Amino acid sequence: MKNSLVAKIFYEIADMLEIKDVQFKPQAYRRAAQAIESLSKPIEDVAAESKLEEIPGVGESIAKKIEEIVRTGKLKYHEDLKKSFPIKIEELFSVEGIGPKKIKLFYDKLGIKNLKDLEKAAKQGKLRELPGMGEKSEKQIFESIQFAKASGQRALLGYILPVAEEIKEGMQAAGNVDDIEVAGSIRRMKETIGDIDVLVVTKQPKKAIDHFTNLKNVDKVVAKGPSRSTVRLKEGIECDIRVIEPRSFGSALMYFTGSKTHNIELRKVAIKKGWKLSEYGLFSGSKRKEKQIAGKTEKEIYAKLGLKYIEPEMRENTGEIEAAAANKLPKIVGYKDIRGDLQMHTTWSDGVNTIEEMAHAAKALGHEYICISDHVGTLKIAGSMSAKEIEKQMKEIDKINKKMRGIEILKGAEVNILSDSSLDLKDSVLKGLDVVFASVHSGFRQSKEQLTKRIVSAMENEHVDIIAHPTGRLIEKRKAYEVDFDKIFETAKRTGTILEINAYPDRLDLNADNVRYAIKSGCKLIIDTDAHSADHLRYIRLGIATARRGWAEKKDIVNTLPLKKLMKVLKK
DNA sequence: GCCGTTTTCGGCCCGACTGTTTTCAGTCG
DSSP, rough: HHHHHHHHHHHHHHHHHHHTTSHHHHHHHHHHHHHHHSSSSOOHHHHTHHHHGGSTTTOOHHHHHHHHHHHHHSSSHHHHHHHHOOOHHHHHHOOOOOOOOHHHHHHHHHOOHHHHHHHOOOOHOGGGGSSSSHHHHHHHHHHHHHHHHHHHHOEHHHHHHHHHHHHHHHTTTTTTTEEEOOOOHHHOOSSSSSSEEEEESSSOHHHHHHHHHHHEEEEEEEEOOOSSSEEETTTSSSEEEEEOOOOGHHHHHHHHHOOOOHHHHHHHHHHHOOOOEEEEEESOOTTTTTTEEEEHHHHHHHHTTOOOOGGGGOSSSSHHHHHTTTTTTOOOOTTOOOOOOOOOOOOOTTSSSOHHHHHHHHHTTTSEEEOOOEEEEEOOOOTOOOOOHHHHHHHHHHHHHHOOOOOEEEEEEEEOOOOOOOBBSHHHTTOOOOOEEEOOOOOSOOHHHHHHHHHHHHHHHHTOOOOOOOOOTTTTTTTOOOOHHHHHHHHHHHHHHEEEEOOOOOBBBBBBHHHHHHTTTOEEEEEEESSSSSEEEEEEHHHHHHHHHTOOOOGGGGSSSHHHHHHHOOOO
């Protein structure tokens, strides 16, 4: 699948054209890149079918370029552009306060090509002498570089969500906050988060902002004004707060939630109706005599635009606006629809809590059932259990089930799919379990064909109910291994094997795009935490969010079912 | 470079803030 390669090349072209001060083309390339990135099909397949120009934002010229990339793996136009700009553009763009104009200025006047050059020039006081620059800008650039270095990559949603919630609670404790919401990519439940955006309604803006800058996890106040402020938190992430008028709360929430491309499309819908949409509301009339027709809530704005309400997790401009206009939005699975969690580890393998502790924690979360799925097999990873130990554990589970009320514990196991496609445990043992997970834990570097074959043959096994974390990726750490999704989804559907959405913060695997494709292919999914401690069971909402981002409905997720019905969906 | 219930040509989302200016360009969200 070359989609991400094509998108990357187009993003880079957009950046370079912007530096060259070319008008409008950068937007065109970005739009195409974004559409290709979120395509559910391999771009080479679309090219083979000669349907490239059906992709929104792709016309004759870009279609030709895609064909060249698919054919040769690169693009001459892109290579030529790069030659005229020997600059690490992505690196420089990542510095806050620097855009295309400054990058060009720095390169033309000082020959700055990368972050290191820029830092050096800032240190030596060379930037301040350039036109349009001054001491303050130079200092700000230097500080942004330091901050970027210290905080590194984007933070995982699973770790930042609790921080954002703490801030929200901290603000509510101030007593003068009438309404508060965390917006931004957190509200859209993106896998990784750049910063935290908080919106408040208050009659005492100054007091609220003072309270904000004095919250206990604030490390440094970056900016502080009458209606907004930015701070750096001890967790190494920035947090913005904005005071909003009640009449604009919905439009502001919409605007700051994004995504940016979703907003742009909405504004186009407004323009078509002769209106204007901004963070202050939806307006009719000319500039001199404009009248607010909506803004208090998101719902009324969508309604006025002729659209059904779109859940934040779906606002990525991947067809949700068209679907909302046609009243064809799916009713996506809710955060309270999950009845149980089937993947978790205990002290029997590499978990830190006992079976009983896990059961109590799950019950407290409202689960009706859980499954203990410790590692099993001969592969010496993660304290795998032998067939003998499995026997013992099953008896222990029987005992706990007898004494605990209100939750049912299933007997399960996570078995390795070995490099030769065989399973790491005999069928005779698997047969006795309620739920069998199979997953790849070794040989990640095999070819796409081999890895696909391993997973497919595991699915063909009559005892394997679920494929755990099907692509093996670890966010910001390890890329997904390449597999043939068409083949995997087809096999899953045919054999009745369920695919997992692993809710662990750095996995979220299948990811949202895969989820959407899997559902389209007719697969059933399950959301599990893969908890290695009782605390981890809370991660379930990250998995639900991933399902929602992939447009999954309740009927697509098997652990929304009561236990009896769930057992019928499993293979035996 | 793309696209069309204003258009096959002439548009392309909108507003605020910051730091540099002396009326605004660049950047951000």
